[in-house]
Amino acid sequence: MQVVWAPWRMEYVGQKVERGCIFCGALAGDPRERLLLGTTEKTLVMLNRYPYQNGHLMVAPRRHTADLPGLPPDEHADLADTLRRALASLAEAFGPEGFNVGMNLGACAGAGVVDHLHWHIVPRWSGDTNFMPVVADVRVMPQHLVATYERLRPAFAWLEPHARAPRAPA
Numbered sequence: 001m002q003v004v005w006a007p008w009r010m011e012y013v014g015q016k017v018e019r020g021c022i023f024c025g026a027l028a029g030d031p032r033e034r035l036l037l038g039t040t041e042k043t044l045v046m047l048n049r050y051p052y053q054n055g056h057l058m059v060a061p062r063r064h065t066a067d068l069p070g071l072p073p074d075e076h077a078d079l080a081d082t083l084r085r086a087l088a089s090l091a092e093a094f095g096p097e098g099f100n101v102g103m104n105l106g107a108c109a110g111a112g113v114v115d116h117l118h119w120h121i122v123p124r125w126s127g128d129t130n131f132m133p134v135v136a137d138v139r140v141m142p143q144h145l146v147a148t149y150e151r152l153r154p155a156f157a158w159l160e161p162h163a164r165a166p167r168a169p170a
Protein backbone atom coordinates (compact mmCIF):
# COMPACT_ATOMS: atom_id res chain seq x y z
CA MET A 1 0.00 0.00 0.00
CA GLN A 2 1.32 3.43 -0.95
CA VAL A 3 2.04 5.87 1.85
CA VAL A 4 0.29 9.10 1.03
CA TRP A 5 1.04 12.55 2.37
CA ALA A 6 -2.41 13.97 2.81
CA PRO A 7 -2.62 16.27 5.84
CA TRP A 8 -6.23 17.24 5.20
CA ARG A 9 -7.18 13.58 5.41
CA MET A 10 -5.33 13.33 8.70
CA GLU A 11 -7.38 16.20 10.06
CA TYR A 12 -10.50 14.53 8.81
CA VAL A 13 -9.63 11.31 10.62
CA GLY A 14 -8.33 13.02 13.73
CA GLN A 15 -11.16 15.43 14.39
CA LYS A 16 -14.75 14.93 15.15
CA VAL A 17 -16.97 16.03 12.30
CA GLU A 18 -18.19 19.48 13.19
CA ARG A 19 -21.87 19.82 13.63
CA GLY A 20 -23.77 22.45 11.75
CA CYS A 21 -23.27 24.10 8.41
CA ILE A 22 -19.64 24.74 7.35
CA PHE A 23 -20.63 27.83 5.38
CA CYS A 24 -22.58 29.44 8.21
CA GLY A 25 -19.80 28.31 10.56
CA ALA A 26 -17.20 30.04 8.38
CA LEU A 27 -19.01 33.34 8.86
CA ALA A 28 -19.08 32.90 12.62
CA GLY A 29 -15.50 31.84 13.37
CA ASP A 30 -11.94 32.98 12.80
CA PRO A 31 -11.58 33.52 9.02
CA ARG A 32 -8.21 31.82 8.64
CA GLU A 33 -9.16 28.89 10.84
CA ARG A 34 -12.36 28.46 8.83
CA LEU A 35 -10.48 29.02 5.54
CA LEU A 36 -12.78 31.94 4.73
CA LEU A 37 -11.11 34.11 2.08
CA GLY A 38 -13.73 36.79 2.58
CA THR A 39 -17.19 38.01 1.89
CA THR A 40 -19.16 40.43 -0.24
CA GLU A 41 -22.46 41.85 0.88
CA LYS A 42 -24.34 38.62 0.13
CA THR A 43 -21.70 36.02 -0.77
CA LEU A 44 -18.78 34.19 0.86
CA VAL A 45 -15.64 32.63 -0.65
CA MET A 46 -13.76 29.87 1.17
CA LEU A 47 -11.27 27.09 0.58
CA ASN A 48 -12.48 23.52 0.54
CA ARG A 49 -10.98 21.65 3.50
CA TYR A 50 -11.04 18.37 1.55
CA PRO A 51 -9.95 19.64 -1.85
CA TYR A 52 -10.00 17.83 -5.13
CA GLN A 53 -7.09 20.02 -6.12
CA ASN A 54 -4.87 22.64 -4.52
CA GLY A 55 -6.83 25.91 -4.61
CA HIS A 56 -10.27 24.29 -4.65
CA LEU A 57 -12.65 27.13 -3.71
CA MET A 58 -16.30 27.33 -2.79
CA VAL A 59 -18.54 30.33 -3.42
CA ALA A 60 -21.85 30.41 -1.55
CA PRO A 61 -24.59 32.79 -0.52
CA ARG A 62 -24.13 34.07 3.02
CA ARG A 63 -27.73 33.13 3.70
CA HIS A 64 -28.37 29.49 4.59
CA THR A 65 -30.40 28.28 1.63
CA ALA A 66 -30.50 25.34 -0.79
CA ASP A 67 -32.98 26.98 -3.14
CA LEU A 68 -31.11 28.19 -6.24
CA PRO A 69 -34.23 28.89 -8.33
CA GLY A 70 -35.67 30.78 -5.37
CA LEU A 71 -32.70 33.12 -4.85
CA PRO A 72 -33.79 36.75 -5.06
CA PRO A 73 -32.28 38.46 -8.14
CA ASP A 74 -29.95 40.68 -6.14
CA GLU A 75 -28.61 37.72 -4.17
CA HIS A 76 -28.07 35.67 -7.32
CA ALA A 77 -26.42 38.63 -9.07
CA ASP A 78 -23.99 39.02 -6.17
CA LEU A 79 -23.28 35.28 -6.16
CA ALA A 80 -22.67 35.16 -9.91
CA ASP A 81 -20.48 38.25 -9.87
CA THR A 82 -18.44 36.90 -6.96
CA LEU A 83 -18.01 33.58 -8.77
CA ARG A 84 -16.73 35.43 -11.83
CA ARG A 85 -14.29 37.54 -9.82
CA ALA A 86 -13.11 34.56 -7.74
CA LEU A 87 -12.27 32.73 -10.95
CA ALA A 88 -10.20 35.71 -12.10
CA SER A 89 -8.41 35.97 -8.75
CA LEU A 90 -7.62 32.27 -8.67
CA ALA A 91 -6.26 32.57 -12.20
CA GLU A 92 -4.10 35.51 -11.10
CA ALA A 93 -2.76 33.70 -8.02
CA PHE A 94 -2.17 30.20 -9.35
CA GLY A 95 -2.17 30.50 -13.14
CA PRO A 96 -4.09 27.28 -13.80
CA GLU A 97 -4.63 26.14 -17.38
CA GLY A 98 -8.30 25.41 -16.81
CA PHE A 99 -11.10 25.12 -14.26
CA ASN A 100 -13.91 22.86 -13.24
CA VAL A 101 -16.82 25.01 -12.09
CA GLY A 102 -19.92 23.28 -10.85
CA MET A 103 -22.69 22.92 -8.33
CA ASN A 104 -24.16 19.75 -6.87
CA LEU A 105 -27.76 20.16 -5.77
CA GLY A 106 -29.06 17.36 -3.55
CA ALA A 107 -27.37 14.38 -1.92
CA CYS A 108 -28.01 12.10 -4.91
CA ALA A 109 -26.14 14.63 -7.09
CA GLY A 110 -23.11 14.44 -4.83
CA ALA A 111 -23.59 17.47 -2.61
CA GLY A 112 -21.59 17.10 0.61
CA VAL A 113 -23.59 19.92 2.17
CA VAL A 114 -27.14 19.63 0.91
CA ASP A 115 -28.87 22.52 2.61
CA HIS A 116 -26.52 25.43 1.78
CA LEU A 117 -25.94 25.76 -1.96
CA HIS A 118 -22.41 26.46 -3.18
CA TRP A 119 -20.35 26.65 -6.35
CA HIS A 120 -17.11 24.67 -6.56
CA ILE A 121 -14.15 26.15 -8.43
CA VAL A 122 -11.35 23.63 -9.03
CA PRO A 123 -8.21 24.87 -10.83
CA ARG A 124 -6.78 22.42 -13.34
CA TRP A 125 -3.43 21.87 -15.00
CA SER A 126 -2.76 19.62 -17.94
CA GLY A 127 -1.39 16.36 -16.62
CA ASP A 128 -3.01 16.76 -13.19
CA THR A 129 -5.10 14.01 -11.76
CA ASN A 130 -8.66 13.56 -12.91
CA PHE A 131 -11.43 15.31 -11.05
CA MET A 132 -12.98 12.59 -8.92
CA PRO A 133 -10.33 10.03 -7.91
CA VAL A 134 -7.75 12.49 -6.61
CA VAL A 135 -8.64 12.59 -2.92
CA ALA A 136 -5.86 10.27 -1.76
CA ASP A 137 -3.35 11.06 -4.49
CA VAL A 138 0.10 12.22 -3.45
CA ARG A 139 0.38 14.68 -6.36
CA VAL A 140 -2.68 16.68 -5.40
CA MET A 141 -1.58 18.58 -2.30
CA PRO A 142 1.84 20.20 -2.69
CA GLN A 143 0.95 22.86 -0.11
CA HIS A 144 -0.89 22.71 3.11
CA LEU A 145 -4.25 24.45 3.28
CA VAL A 146 -3.10 27.39 5.37
CA ALA A 147 -0.20 28.02 3.01
CA THR A 148 -2.68 27.99 0.16
CA TYR A 149 -4.91 30.37 2.09
CA GLU A 150 -2.02 32.78 2.69
CA ARG A 151 -0.99 32.61 -0.94
CA LEU A 152 -4.49 33.34 -2.18
CA ARG A 153 -5.43 36.14 0.22
CA PRO A 154 -3.67 38.99 -1.68
CA ALA A 155 -5.49 38.09 -4.89
CA PHE A 156 -8.76 38.20 -2.96
CA ALA A 157 -8.15 41.57 -1.32
CA TRP A 158 -11.35 42.82 -2.96
CA LEU A 159 -13.30 40.70 -0.44
CA GLU A 160 -14.05 41.89 3.07
CA PRO A 161 -11.57 39.90 5.20
CA HIS A 162 -14.07 39.32 7.95
CA ALA A 163 -17.74 38.53 7.76
CA ARG A 164 -19.32 41.94 8.09
CA ALA A 165 -22.82 42.25 9.38
CA PRO A 166 -25.51 42.23 6.72
CA ARG A 167 -26.43 45.73 5.70
CA ALA A 168 -29.55 46.99 7.46
CA PRO A 169 -32.50 47.57 5.13
CA ALA A 170 -32.68 51.20 4.00
Ligand SMILES: [Zn+2]
Pocket: 021, 022, 023, 024, 025, 063, 064, 065, 115, 116
Ligand atom coordinates in the same frame (compact mmCIF):
# COMPACT_ATOMS: atom_id res chain seq x y z
ZN1 LIG B 1 -25.45 27.42 6.05
